[in-house]
Amino acid sequence: MIIFGAWDLHTEGNTSLILSEDWQTSRKGRKQPAYEQSREHIRLIEEEGYKLKTFPMKYSDANKDEEGIGPAKIEGFEPKLTEKSLKRVGGNWYASDDALGNLIPEEIETPEQFIEGASKTVSVNTYERNSEARAKCIEHHGYKCAVCNFDFEVFYGAIGKNYIHVHHIVPLSEIGKEYELNPIEDLIPVCPNCHAIIHRTIPALTVAQLKQHLVENERNT
Ligand SMILES: [Zn+2]
Ligand SMILES: [Zn+2]
Incomplete structure (x- = not known):
């Protein structure tokens, strides 16, 4: 061992x-x-x-x-x-973890851990609070991927409407009890592909860093 x-x-x-x-x-x-x-x-x-x-x-x-x-x-x-x-x-x-290694941290966490700085006593509302933060993020940033601009509705038609992942810029592990989540600055909509790549490194890449990779890669191909 x-x-x-x-x-x-x-x-x-x-x-x-x-x-x-x-x-x-x-x-x-x-x-x-x-x-x-x-x-x-x-x-x-x-x-x-x-x-x-x-x-x-x-x-x-x-x-x-x-x-x-x-x-x-x-x-x-x-x-x-x-x-x-x-x-x-x-x-x-x-x-x-074997089974979870390829999953994105935000997707692994249970709804309770999505909690935005709330204490356990309000965990009943956790999921709703989280969806509320998600909704506010999307209301501000839209449904397009912030890295590659992918738009599910444009690509897949009606079935892709309103679909997007939301990435936590501040890692969930760092969100303490006192931390107040700002849905516009702390969350960002990204497509699942970009989201997976963002989390290939620890700490996760920033949106700007992954965008830079795309630009450099484009230049090389
Ligand atoms: Zn993307
Ligand atoms: Zn993420």
């Missing part, structure tokens, strides 16, 4: 970024010895059939200097191991 700690800041929903090729050297260009060790652990999972388990760790930047350089510090951790499956996307390795 191989165990990785999953930093809170690299976790969204059930998926955590556990290793990245970007971590090979420090920001000062120094080789990170822990990287090679982690890479070997990944190989054991990928090639030798070792099981992968993770536990949640809380990140602190207490060891960083003013320029943000220095080792990460573990502020705390939960002694709770969860079995995960390993997924590689480009130079990044993710630990995720």
Whole structure:
């Protein structure tokens, strides 16, 4: 069995970024010895059939200097191991839940977790509050994908009318009890394709970043 700690800041929903090729050297260009060790652990999972388990760790930047350089510090951790499956996307390795790994975080969450800063006592209204926020977002932004402009009604006709995903710009995991959701600034309509790609990385891409990828890709084809 191989165990990785999953930093809170690299976790969204059930998926955590556990290793990245970007971590090979420090920001000062120094080789990170822990990287090679982690890479070997990944190989054991990928090639030798070792099981992968993770536990949640809380990140602190207490060891960083003013320029943000220095080792990460573990502020705390939960002694709770969860079995995960390993997924590689480009130079990044993710630990995720097998059945849920390909789903978009917002789609995984139960209606209760869609809650916009409300406490449990009003959870009866959670779903309605969420639909209300969704409706306000769409009323302002419309039903077109904010990334690629895809319009379901134009493409599919009447059956596509009023269909769109709504992406949470502020990750649901960061929405605390006190956080007041702004439906116009915190939510954005995107088509399911763009939505899936936005969530291929952790943290998720921004709408502007994915748009930039589209522009660059267009130039290359
Ligand atoms: Zn799109
Ligand atoms: Zn989303």
